[in-house]
Amino acid sequence: MNQLALLVALPLITAFLLPVVNRVSTLAARWVGPLVLLLTSAIGISLWPQLGDSAVAVELGGFRPPLGISLYADRMALLFALATSIGTLLLWPSRGEEWLRQSTLALILAASGSGLALSGDLFNIYVFYELVAVVSYGLIAARSSAGSFAATLRYLIVSSFGAALALTGIALVYQATGTLNLAQLSRLAPTHLNNLQGLSAFVLMLIGFGVKAELFPVNTWVPEVYATAPTRVSGLLAGVVSKLALLIIVRLLVLVFNQPEALTVMLVLGMLGVVTGELAAWRARDFNRMIAYSSIGQLGIMFIAFSIPGEAGVFAGLAVALHHLVVKPAMFLLAERWQGSLHRLAGAARTSPLGAALFVLLALSLIGVPPLPGFWAKLLVMVNLMAQENTLYMAGAWVIMGGAALEANYLFRVASSFYHRSDEQSSPAAHRTRDLATASLLGAGLLAGAVLIMPLADEIEGIASQAASKNRYVQTVNPEVLP
Amino acid sequence: MQRLSSALFLLGLGLLIAAIFRGMEFGTAAPIVGQAINSAAAEQVGAANFVTAVVLGYRGFDTLLELTILFTAATAGGLVLGKRSPTAKRDPDAGFILQAGADLLFPLLVIVGLYIILHGHLTPGGGFQGGVILASAFFIPILARPGTRMSHAAVSTIEGLAGASFIFIGLLAMFGGEAFLTPLMDRGELGALLSAGSLPLLYLAVGLKVGSELAGLLTHLSESEAVD
Amino acid sequence: MLDTGLVLYSGAFGLILIGIAGIVLSSHLVRIIFGVALLEAGANLLLLLATWHEGAAAPIIVAGRVPDRMADPVPQALVLTAIVIGVGILALALSLALRVQRAYGTLDMHEVRRRMEQDIAGEAGIDLPSSSHAPAAVQTARQEGGA
Numbered sequence: 001m002n003q004l005a006l007l008v009a010l011p012l013i014t015a016f017l018l019p020v021v022n023r024v025s026t027l028a029a030r031w032v033g034p035l036v037l038l039l040t041s042a043i044g045i046s047l048w049p050q051l052g053d054s055a056v057a058v059e060l061g062g063f064r065p066p067l068g069i070s071l072y073a074d075r076m077a078l079l080f081a082l083a084t085s086i087g088t089l090l091l092w093p094s095r096g097e098e099w100l101r102q103s104t105l106a107l108i109l110a111a112s113g114s115g116l117a118l119s120g121d122l123f124n125i126y127v128f129y130e131l132v133a134v135v136s137y138g139l140i141a142a143r144s145s146a147g148s149f150a151a152t153l154r155y156l157i158v159s160s161f162g163a164a165l166a167l168t169g170i171a172l173v174y175q176a177t178g179t180l181n182l183a184q185l186s187r188l189a190p191t192h193l194n195n196l197q198g199l200s201a202f203v204l205m206l207i208g209f210g211v212k213a214e215l216f217p218v219n220t221w222v223p224e225v226y227a228t229a230p231t232r233v234s235g236l237l238a239g240v241v242s243k244l245a246l247l248i249i250v251r252l253l254v255l256v257f258n259q260p261e262a263l264t265v266m267l268v269l270g271m272l273g274v275v276t277g278e279l280a281a282w283r284a285r286d287f288n289r290m291i292a293y294s295s296i297g298q299l300g301i302m303f304i305a306f307s308i309p310g311e312a313g314v315f316a317g318l319a320v321a322l323h324h325l326v327v328k329p330a331m332f333l334l335a336e337r338w339q340g341s342l343h344r345l346a347g348a349a350r351t352s353p354l355g356a357a358l359f360v361l362l363a364l365s366l367i368g369v370p371p372l373p374g375f376w377a378k379l380l381v382m383v384n385l386m387a388q389e390n391t392l393y394m395a396g397a398w399v400i401m402g403g404a405a406l407e408a409n410y411l412f413r414v415a416s417s418f419y420h421r422s423d424e425q426s427s428p429a430a431h432r433t434r435d436l437a438t439a440s441l442l443g444a445g446l447l448a449g450a451v452l453i454m455p456l457a458d459e460i461e462g463i464a465s466q467a468a469s470k471n472r473y474v475q476t477v478n479p480e481v482l483p
Numbered sequence: 484m485q486r487l488s489s490a491l492f493l494l495g496l497g498l499l500i501a502a503i504f505r506g507m508e509f510g511t512a513a514p515i516v517g518q519a520i521n522s523a524a525a526e527q528v529g530a531a532n533f534v535t536a537v538v539l540g541y542r543g544f545d546t547l548l549e550l551t552i553l554f555t556a557a558t559a560g561g562l563v564l565g566k567r568s569p570t571a572k573r574d575p576d577a578g579f580i581l582q583a584g585a586d587l588l589f590p591l592l593v594i595v596g597l598y599i600i601l602h603g604h605l606t607p608g609g610g611f612q613g614g615v616i617l618a619s620a621f622f623i624p625i626l627a628r629p630g631t632r633m634s635h636a637a638v639s640t641i642e643g644l645a646g647a648s649f650i651f652i653g654l655l656a657m658f659g660g661e662a663f664l665t666p667l668m669d670r671g672e673l674g675a676l677l678s679a680g681s682l683p684l685l686y687l688a689v690g691l692k693v694g695s696e697l698a699g700l701l702t703h704l705s706e707s708e709a710v711d
Numbered sequence: 712m713l714d715t716g717l718v719l720y721s722g723a724f725g726l727i728l729i730g731i732a733g734i735v736l737s738s739h740l741v742r743i744i745f746g747v748a749l750l751e752a753g754a755n756l757l758l759l760l761a762t763w764h765e766g767a768a769a770p771i772i773v774a775g776r777v778p779d780r781m782a783d784p785v786p787q788a789l790v791l792t793a794i795v796i797g798v799g800i801l802a803l804a805l806s807l808a809l810r811v812q813r814a815y816g817t818l819d820m821h822e823v824r825r826r827m828e829q830d831i832a833g834e835a836g837i838d839l840p841s842s843s844h845a846p847a848a849v850q851t852a853r854q855e856g857g858a
Contacts, residue, residue, distance in 0.1 A: 005663035009650050012551060016646035019639045060544045062656075062665035066516050067523070069544045101562045108555055115548070123789050127548045130796050134552050137803060138559025146814030147830035149563065150823050153807040157743055160800055161734055164750040167793060168727060171758035172503065174786065178515040178762060200503045217492070227831045286835035340835040482515045489735040496731060504724050514762035517783025521770055524784075533770035533781070537788035549792045556799030560806045607771065611795055674775060693795075700802050707809060 001056045003047065004071050004118060007040050007081055011111035015104045022100055030095075033103045037089045037110055044082040044114075051075050055466065057120065057477040065120075065479040066181035072120035072477055076318065076467040080240075080247055083325060084113030087240040090438050091232040091329060093142070102142055109135045109236070116244045120477060122170055122180040125248055126163070129209060132244070133159045136237055140229040148228040155221040159211050162218055166208025172201040173256075183477035186255040186470055194259060202257040203265060205249075212245035214238075214299045216273040223280070226292035226332075231339070234288070235332030238295045243321050246299070250306050250314065255470055260309070267307035267392060271399045273300025278403040282410045287338045287345065290410060291331045294366070297403050298324050304396045305381045312384045315464035319377040322460065326449075327362050327374070330442035333435045334359055338428055342414055349418040351430045356418040358436075358443045363411035365446055368404055373449040376457065378404065529670030530604040530679040538609065539682045539689075543664045546685075547653070550646055550692055557642075557700045564707045574629040585627035592620030600690035604679040610686040614693025621698045625705060632706075638699045645692035652681055652688070719760055726753030740811065740818040744804045751797045755790045762786060 014036045022029035050056070055074035059065060073081075088110040093102040112131040119125045133156075141152040174180060176197055177188045185193075193201070211218045226234040253262060277296030284290040302324070305317035334355050338345055349356035365374035378400065385397040431439075449456055466472065520541060521533055528536040538546055576582070596616035603609025625631060656665035671678030726749055733746025762785075768778035770787075812818050815826045 002657055002660075002662055005653075005657070009654060009663060012547070013647050013650040013654075015551075016554065016643045016650070018643075020643040023636065023640070059662055060664055061540060062662045063527070063541050067520055068541045098562055101558050104558055105555065105562075108551060112548070112551070123792075124542075124545055124548075127545050127552070127792060127796065130800070131548055131552050131555065134555045134559065134800060134803065137807075138555060138562055141559065141563050141807065144562075144565065145830070146811070147827050147834070149807055149810045149814065150827040150830075152563075153740065153804065153811055154824070154827075156800070156804050156807065157734065157740075157747060160747045160804075161731075161750065164727075164730070164747065164754045167751070167754040168757055171754060171761050174758065175507070175512045175761040178513050178517065178783075180516070180785075196506050197503060200499055203499065224827065224831070227835070228827075285837050286832075288835075341837045344836060480519075482519050493732060493735050497728060500724055500728060504720070507720065512762045514764075514783035514785070517762055517785045520784060521781045525772065531772040533772075533784040534787045534791075537784045538791060542785075542788055542792075545788075545792050549795050552796050553799045556803045560803050563803070563806045563810055605771075607769070611791060674772060704802070704806065704809075707806075 001047075001050070001058055001073075003043055004056070004058050004073055005060065006043055007085070007114040007118065008111045010036055010040055011085075011107040011114075015107040015111070018100065018104045018107070029100065029103070033107050034089060034092055036107065037085050037092075040110070040114070041082060041085045041089065044078060044085060047073070048075070048078060048082075051078060053466075055472055055476045065477055066179045066184040066482070067480075069119070069121045069124050070181065070183075070477050071115075071118045072182070072473065073118055074466045074472070074476075075463045076247070077117045079322075079463065080117040080244060081114035084117065084240050084244065085110050087236060087325075087329065088113070090441070091236050091333075093139070093230065093232060096142075098142060098144075102139065105135050105138045105142075109139070109241075113240060113244055117247060120182050122173060122182060122185065124180075126166060126170055129166070129212070129245070129248070130163055132212070132241060133163065136233070136241065139233040139236075140225055142233070143228060143230055145228065151221070151224040151228040155225050158218055158221050162208040162211035164208075165204045169201040169204030169208060172197055172204070176201075179479075181477070181479050182251065182255050183474045184479040186474050187479070189256045189258075193256060198257065199259060199261055202252065202259075202262045205252060206262075206266065206269075209245050209248050210269070212237075213242050213249065213303075214273070214277075214296045215303065216269045216276065216300070219273070219277075219296050222296055223284075223289045223292045226295075227286070227288045231288075231332045231336045234292070234335070235329035238292070238332065239325050239329035242295070242299055243325055246302055246306070246317075246321060250317065250467070253306065254314065254468055255473055258309075258470075263307045263309060264392065266303050267396055270300045270303025270307060271396055273297065273303060274399050274403045275300075278406040282406045284342075284410075286341050287414070288335055288340075290342070290414070291328070291335060294407065294410075295324075295328055297407070298328070298366070301378070301381065301400055301403070304385070304400065307396075308381075308384050308388065308393070311465050311468040312387075314468040315461050316377075316381045316384050318464050318467070319380050319457075319460055323365070323373050323377045323449075326442050326445050327366055330358065330362055330439040330446075333439040333442075334362075334431065336435050337431050342417065344428055345414065346417045346420050348428050351428065352436075354436060354440065355431045356415075358439055359418070360415050361443055361446065363415055367408045367411060371450050371453070373446060373453065373456075376453055525673055528666060528679060528682065529673060530682055531674045532604055532606060532609075534607075535604045535609055535679075535682065535686070539604075539685050540666055543653070543685070546689065547649060547664070550649065550689060550696075553693065553696045554642065554646060557696050557703075560700055561703055564703050576630060577627045582627045585624045588623055589620055592616055592623070596620060596690070596694070600686055601676070601683060603686040603690075604682050605674060605676070610689025611693055613686075614690040615697060617690060617694030618697035618701065621694070622701045622705075625702060629705070633698065633702045635699065635702075638695045638702075642692055642695040642699065645688045645695065649685060649688040649692070652685060715765060716760075716763070719756075719763065723753050723756040723760055726750070726756060729753075738820040740808050740820055740823065741805075743820065744801070744808065747804070748797065748801055751793070755793050755797075758793065759786050759790050 281293035365372035368378040599608040600613030653664040668680040730750025767782040
C-alpha cells in the first residue's frame, strides 16, 4: 500500500527533471509527462480492488500518526485522485511555444490534486491546496494576454485571501486540540471543537477552501478566469479542481465538524450560489461565461446536497459531483472553438454537427432530463432534501427547481440557435479532432452511465457509505492515544 | 454598492474574529503532539534541533511540497515575465564601492550559507535559511553589474537535480519496503555534525534548490524590462 | 503589569484585521497584495501562538542539555512552511502586477477591472455600453487556436 505515495512522488520528480530532460532530448521531454500520468493512473487502478471494503492509511516517513503525516485512501479519495490523473491526461495542454513550462505545471497539478484527495493531515491539506492554487495561476496566465494576467492577479488575490483565512482556521483548530491529524481531530472534536471556536474555525476553512469550490461570496474570479484562461485549463479547474476542494470540505464535515450549524451555513451559501450563478448564466452573452456561471450554480447544488446530514447527503452530493466531473470538461472542450458572443454561434451545427449534438446531450443531462445520469443525481438530491422536513431544506429544493428551469431556458436558447440557418454571418470554425474526440469520450461515458444507472448507483452508494463512516477513518488511521 | 458590501463583509468578519478573540484562553493550550515529539525525536530522528526533526522527519512531506510551490512559482513567474526583448535598456553598472563590496561578499556569503545549511540539524537554521543566503550571494553581483547574465541553464539544472534527489532519497526508502520519506542511514550520536541519518543530505538538497530557485526568480525579475 | 499573551494575541488578530481591511478597502493592486502579505503574517503569528507557553525554551538540545520545558516544535515547522509559500506567491503576484502595469499603464483595481472586462468583451465580440472599441492588443493574444 506504500505505492499510494507514488501518485504524488512520480509526477513531481518528473516535473523537477523535465527541464533537464529537455536539454538532452526534446522528444523524450514531450512524451515523458503523459507516460508518467498513464503509469500513475495504472497504479491507482491497480490499487482499486484492494479497497473493496477496507480503507488504507500510509504513515509517511514511517512515523505513527499523529506525530507524522498520514495518507488515507478510501474509494472516494482514490476515485478523485484517479480523476485528477486521468483528467490531466485528457486535457493535456496544447503544444504552444511554452509547452515545456506548461507540461511541468500540468504534472505538478496531477501530483498535487492526487495528494489533496489522499492527504489525512490538516496542514498538509493546506499546503497541497496552495500548491494547486499556484499551479493554476501559472496555467491560467499561460495565455499571455493582458486580460489573462489581470484575471490571474485578481484570482490570486481572492485565493490567497481565502488560503490565509483557512490557515487562521487551522491555527484555531491546533490551538484547541494540539493536533492536525484528521483521525485524531475526529476523536477530539466532540469535546474540544463543539463550541463557538470550532464553528468559526470551520467557517474560516469553508470560505478558504471554498474559493476553489466556487462557493458563493468568494467566487468573483470564476467568470473572469474562465473567460481568459486556455479552455482546457478551465475544464480542469471547473471539472476536477473544484471537486477536490469540495472533497476536503466534506471530509472536514464528516470527521470533525458535524455540528448542525456548520451544515446550515453550507446550505445557505449553496442556495445563494445556485441563485446568483444561474441568474448570471441566464444573462450571460458569451459562451464561456455562460458555462462558467452555470458551474457556480452546479457547485451550489453540490453544497446543498452535502449539507444534508448523514450518509444520504454524501451519496447525493457525490452523485452530482461525479456527473459534473464528466459534463463540465466536455463543455469546455466544446468552448475551444465556440468562445465569444452567443450570436456568433448561430448555425454552428452545420460546421460541427457532432459538437452541436454533444452539446445538446450534455445540456440535457445538466438540466436533468430523464433518463440521463443528471436526472437521477438531481432526483436523489431532491428526494433527500424533501425528506428532511425542515423549511430551510425545502427552500433548498425549490431553489434547485428554479435553477433547473433557468438552466433549461438558457441552454435550450443556445442549442436551438445552433440549428438555425444563418445567412448573413459566417458560422464558427469546426472543432479540432483532438478536442472533439475527448469530448465524445466523455459524452459516451455519460451515455454509458445512463444505460448502467442501477449498478452505477449501487457503486456510488457503496463509496459514499464508506466515506461517510467516521469510525472507519479513525480505526484505519488509528492514531496513537497521547496523554 | 460594492463599497457597501465590502464594508459589511469586513464588519461581519471583524465580529467573527472578535468573538473568537473573546472566547480564547491565552497560553494554556496543550501541545499534545508537540510534547510527544519533544520526548521521542532524539531517539526516532536523532537531530538535536527538534524543529528540524519535524521539518524533515515527521513532516518531510510538507517540506517537499513547499519546495514544489517555490519551483512552481518560479516556473509560473518565468511564464509570466517572458523573455527580455534584446533592445531593452539596461541599468548602468554600479560604482567601485558596490562592485568591490559584492566581490568581497561573495565568498563569505557562500561559506555562511553552506555552514547554515549543514548545521541545520544541530542549530537554528537549515536549508531554507541557508538557501536564501546562497541565493543572495549569487544575486548581489548581479545588482552590482546589471549587465552580467546568470546562466539560466545551470540554475535550472541545479534546481531540477536538487529537487529530484530529495524525492529520490524518499523513494530509496520505498525500495527497502519502508514508507515514502522514511529517514535512512545511521542516526549517529546526538549533536554530532554527522548525525541524524539522511537529514543533512535532505537539507543540502533543500538548500541548493531554494538557493537556485530564488536566484533564478530574482534574476528573472531584474531582467524584465523596467516600466517607466 | 501587562499580560504577554494578550499582547501577542492582539498582535496576531490586529495583523489579520489590518490585512483584511487593506484587501477590502484599498483600490491599488500593490497595496492589496501587501494586505494579503499582512494577513498571512497575522495567520502565521496566530499559528505560532497556538500552543505558546510563557517561558518555554527553544526545542534544541545544546551540548546534551535537555531544557525543562521545551516549546512545541510543530507550529515553528508549520510557520516555516507557510512563510516560504507566502514568499513564492508574493513573487508571482508582483510579477503579474508588473505585467498588468505594462499592459494597462495603471494598477488601480477598478480601472484594471474595467479594461479587463473590455478586453474580454472585445475578444468575444460583444459591445459593452461603456466602450465602443476593442483594444488591438487582444488580437495578438489569440495565437492558441491556430494549429
